[in-house]
Amino acid sequence: xxxxxxxxxxxxxxxxxxxxxxxxxxxxxxxxxxxxxxxxxxxxxxxxxxxxxxxxxxxxxxxxxxxxxxxxxxxxxxxxxxxxxxxxxxxxxxxxxxxxxxxxxxxxxxxxxx
Amino acid sequence: xxxxxxxxxxxxxxxxxxxxxxxxxxxxxxxxxxxxxxxxxxxxxxxxxxxxxxxxxxxxxxxxxxxxxxxxxxxxxxxxxxxxxxxxxxxxxxxxxxxxxxxxxxxxxxxxxxxxx
Numbered sequence: 001x002x003x004x005x006x007x008x009x010x011x012x013x014x015x016x017x018x019x020x021x022x023x024x025x026x027x028x029x030x031x032x033x034x035x036x037x038x039x040x041x042x043x044x045x046x047x048x049x050x051x052x053x054x055x056x057x058x059x060x061x062x063x064x065x066x067x068x069x070x071x072x073x074x075x076x077x078x079x080x081x082x083x084x085x086x087x088x089x090x091x092x093x094x095x096x097x098x099x100x101x102x103x104x105x106x107x108x109x110x111x112x113x114x
Numbered sequence: 115x116x117x118x119x120x121x122x123x124x125x126x127x128x129x130x131x132x133x134x135x136x137x138x139x140x141x142x143x144x145x146x147x148x149x150x151x152x153x154x155x156x157x158x159x160x161x162x163x164x165x166x167x168x169x170x171x172x173x174x175x176x177x178x179x180x181x182x183x184x185x186x187x188x189x190x191x192x193x194x195x196x197x198x199x200x201x202x203x204x205x206x207x208x209x210x211x212x213x214x215x216x217x218x219x220x221x222x223x224x225x226x227x228x229x230x231x
Contacts, residue, residue: 004156034219036222042224043118043205043222043223043224043225044157044205044207044222045222046219046220046221049219089156089157091156093220100218101147101149101159101162101170101173102147102149102157102159102207102220103159104156104157104158105156106154106155106156107154107155107156
C-alpha cells in the first residue's frame with residue numbers, strides 16, 4: 001500500500017539555523033510528492049511538489065528533491081525564520097490507479113525562536 | 115477567485131445528532147475531496163468526486179457518513195447519529211482534472227471543526 005513516514009517533532013530551532021525534515025514513502029508505481037504547510041489557525045497550503053524522480057521542488061527558500069532510489073523527499077531550508085513556525089506535512093499522490101487522493105504523513109511541528 | 119470555502123467553520127453537537135457540512139470548491143475545479151484530520155495526525159482521505167460522480171467512497175469511516183455533489187459544484191458531507199469519536203477537523207480540497215500522470219495540486223479549505231459532546 002501507499003504510506004508516508006516523516007520525522008516526529010516537535011523540532012525547535014533558532015532563527016537562521018538550517019532545517020531538515022525527513023520524509024520517506026512507500027508507494028506502488030511512481031507517485032507525485034508534496035510538502036504542505038499549516039500555519040497556526042490557517043488551512044493547509046501547498047509549499048512545494050515534485051512529480052518525477054530527481055525533480056527538485058522549491059518555494060520560499062524551502063527545497064526538496066524526489067529521490068527514487070532512497071524513496072525520500074526531505075524538506076530543507078538554509079536559514080529558518082520565526083515566521084516559518086508551522087506544522088509541515090509530507091504527502092504523496094499515486095499515479096498508477098488514477099485514484100489520486102493524497103496520503104499524508106503525521107506532520108512535523110516546527111518552532112523557530114528568535 | 116476566493117479559494118475553497120467551507121461552512122460552518124465550527125460545529126458543536128450532542129451525541130446522536132446529525133450534522134451536515136458544506137464545501138464550495140474553486141469554480142473551475144472538477145475534483146473535490148473530503149479528508150478528516152484528528153489532533154496530531156495528518157489528514158485522512160474519506161471520499162472524492164469527479165464532477166457529480168463519487169469515484170471512491172470505501173474510505174468513509176462508517177455507513178453513518180455520506181457525501182453528495184449533486185450538480186458537480188458544491189458538496190455536502192453528512193454524519194448521522196454522531197459519536198464522540200467523530201470529533202475532528204473535516205477538510206475539503208479541490209483540484210483540476212488529474213492528467214494521466216497525476217500530480218495536480220489540491221487546494222484546501224479552512225476546514226470545519228466538529229466537537230461532539
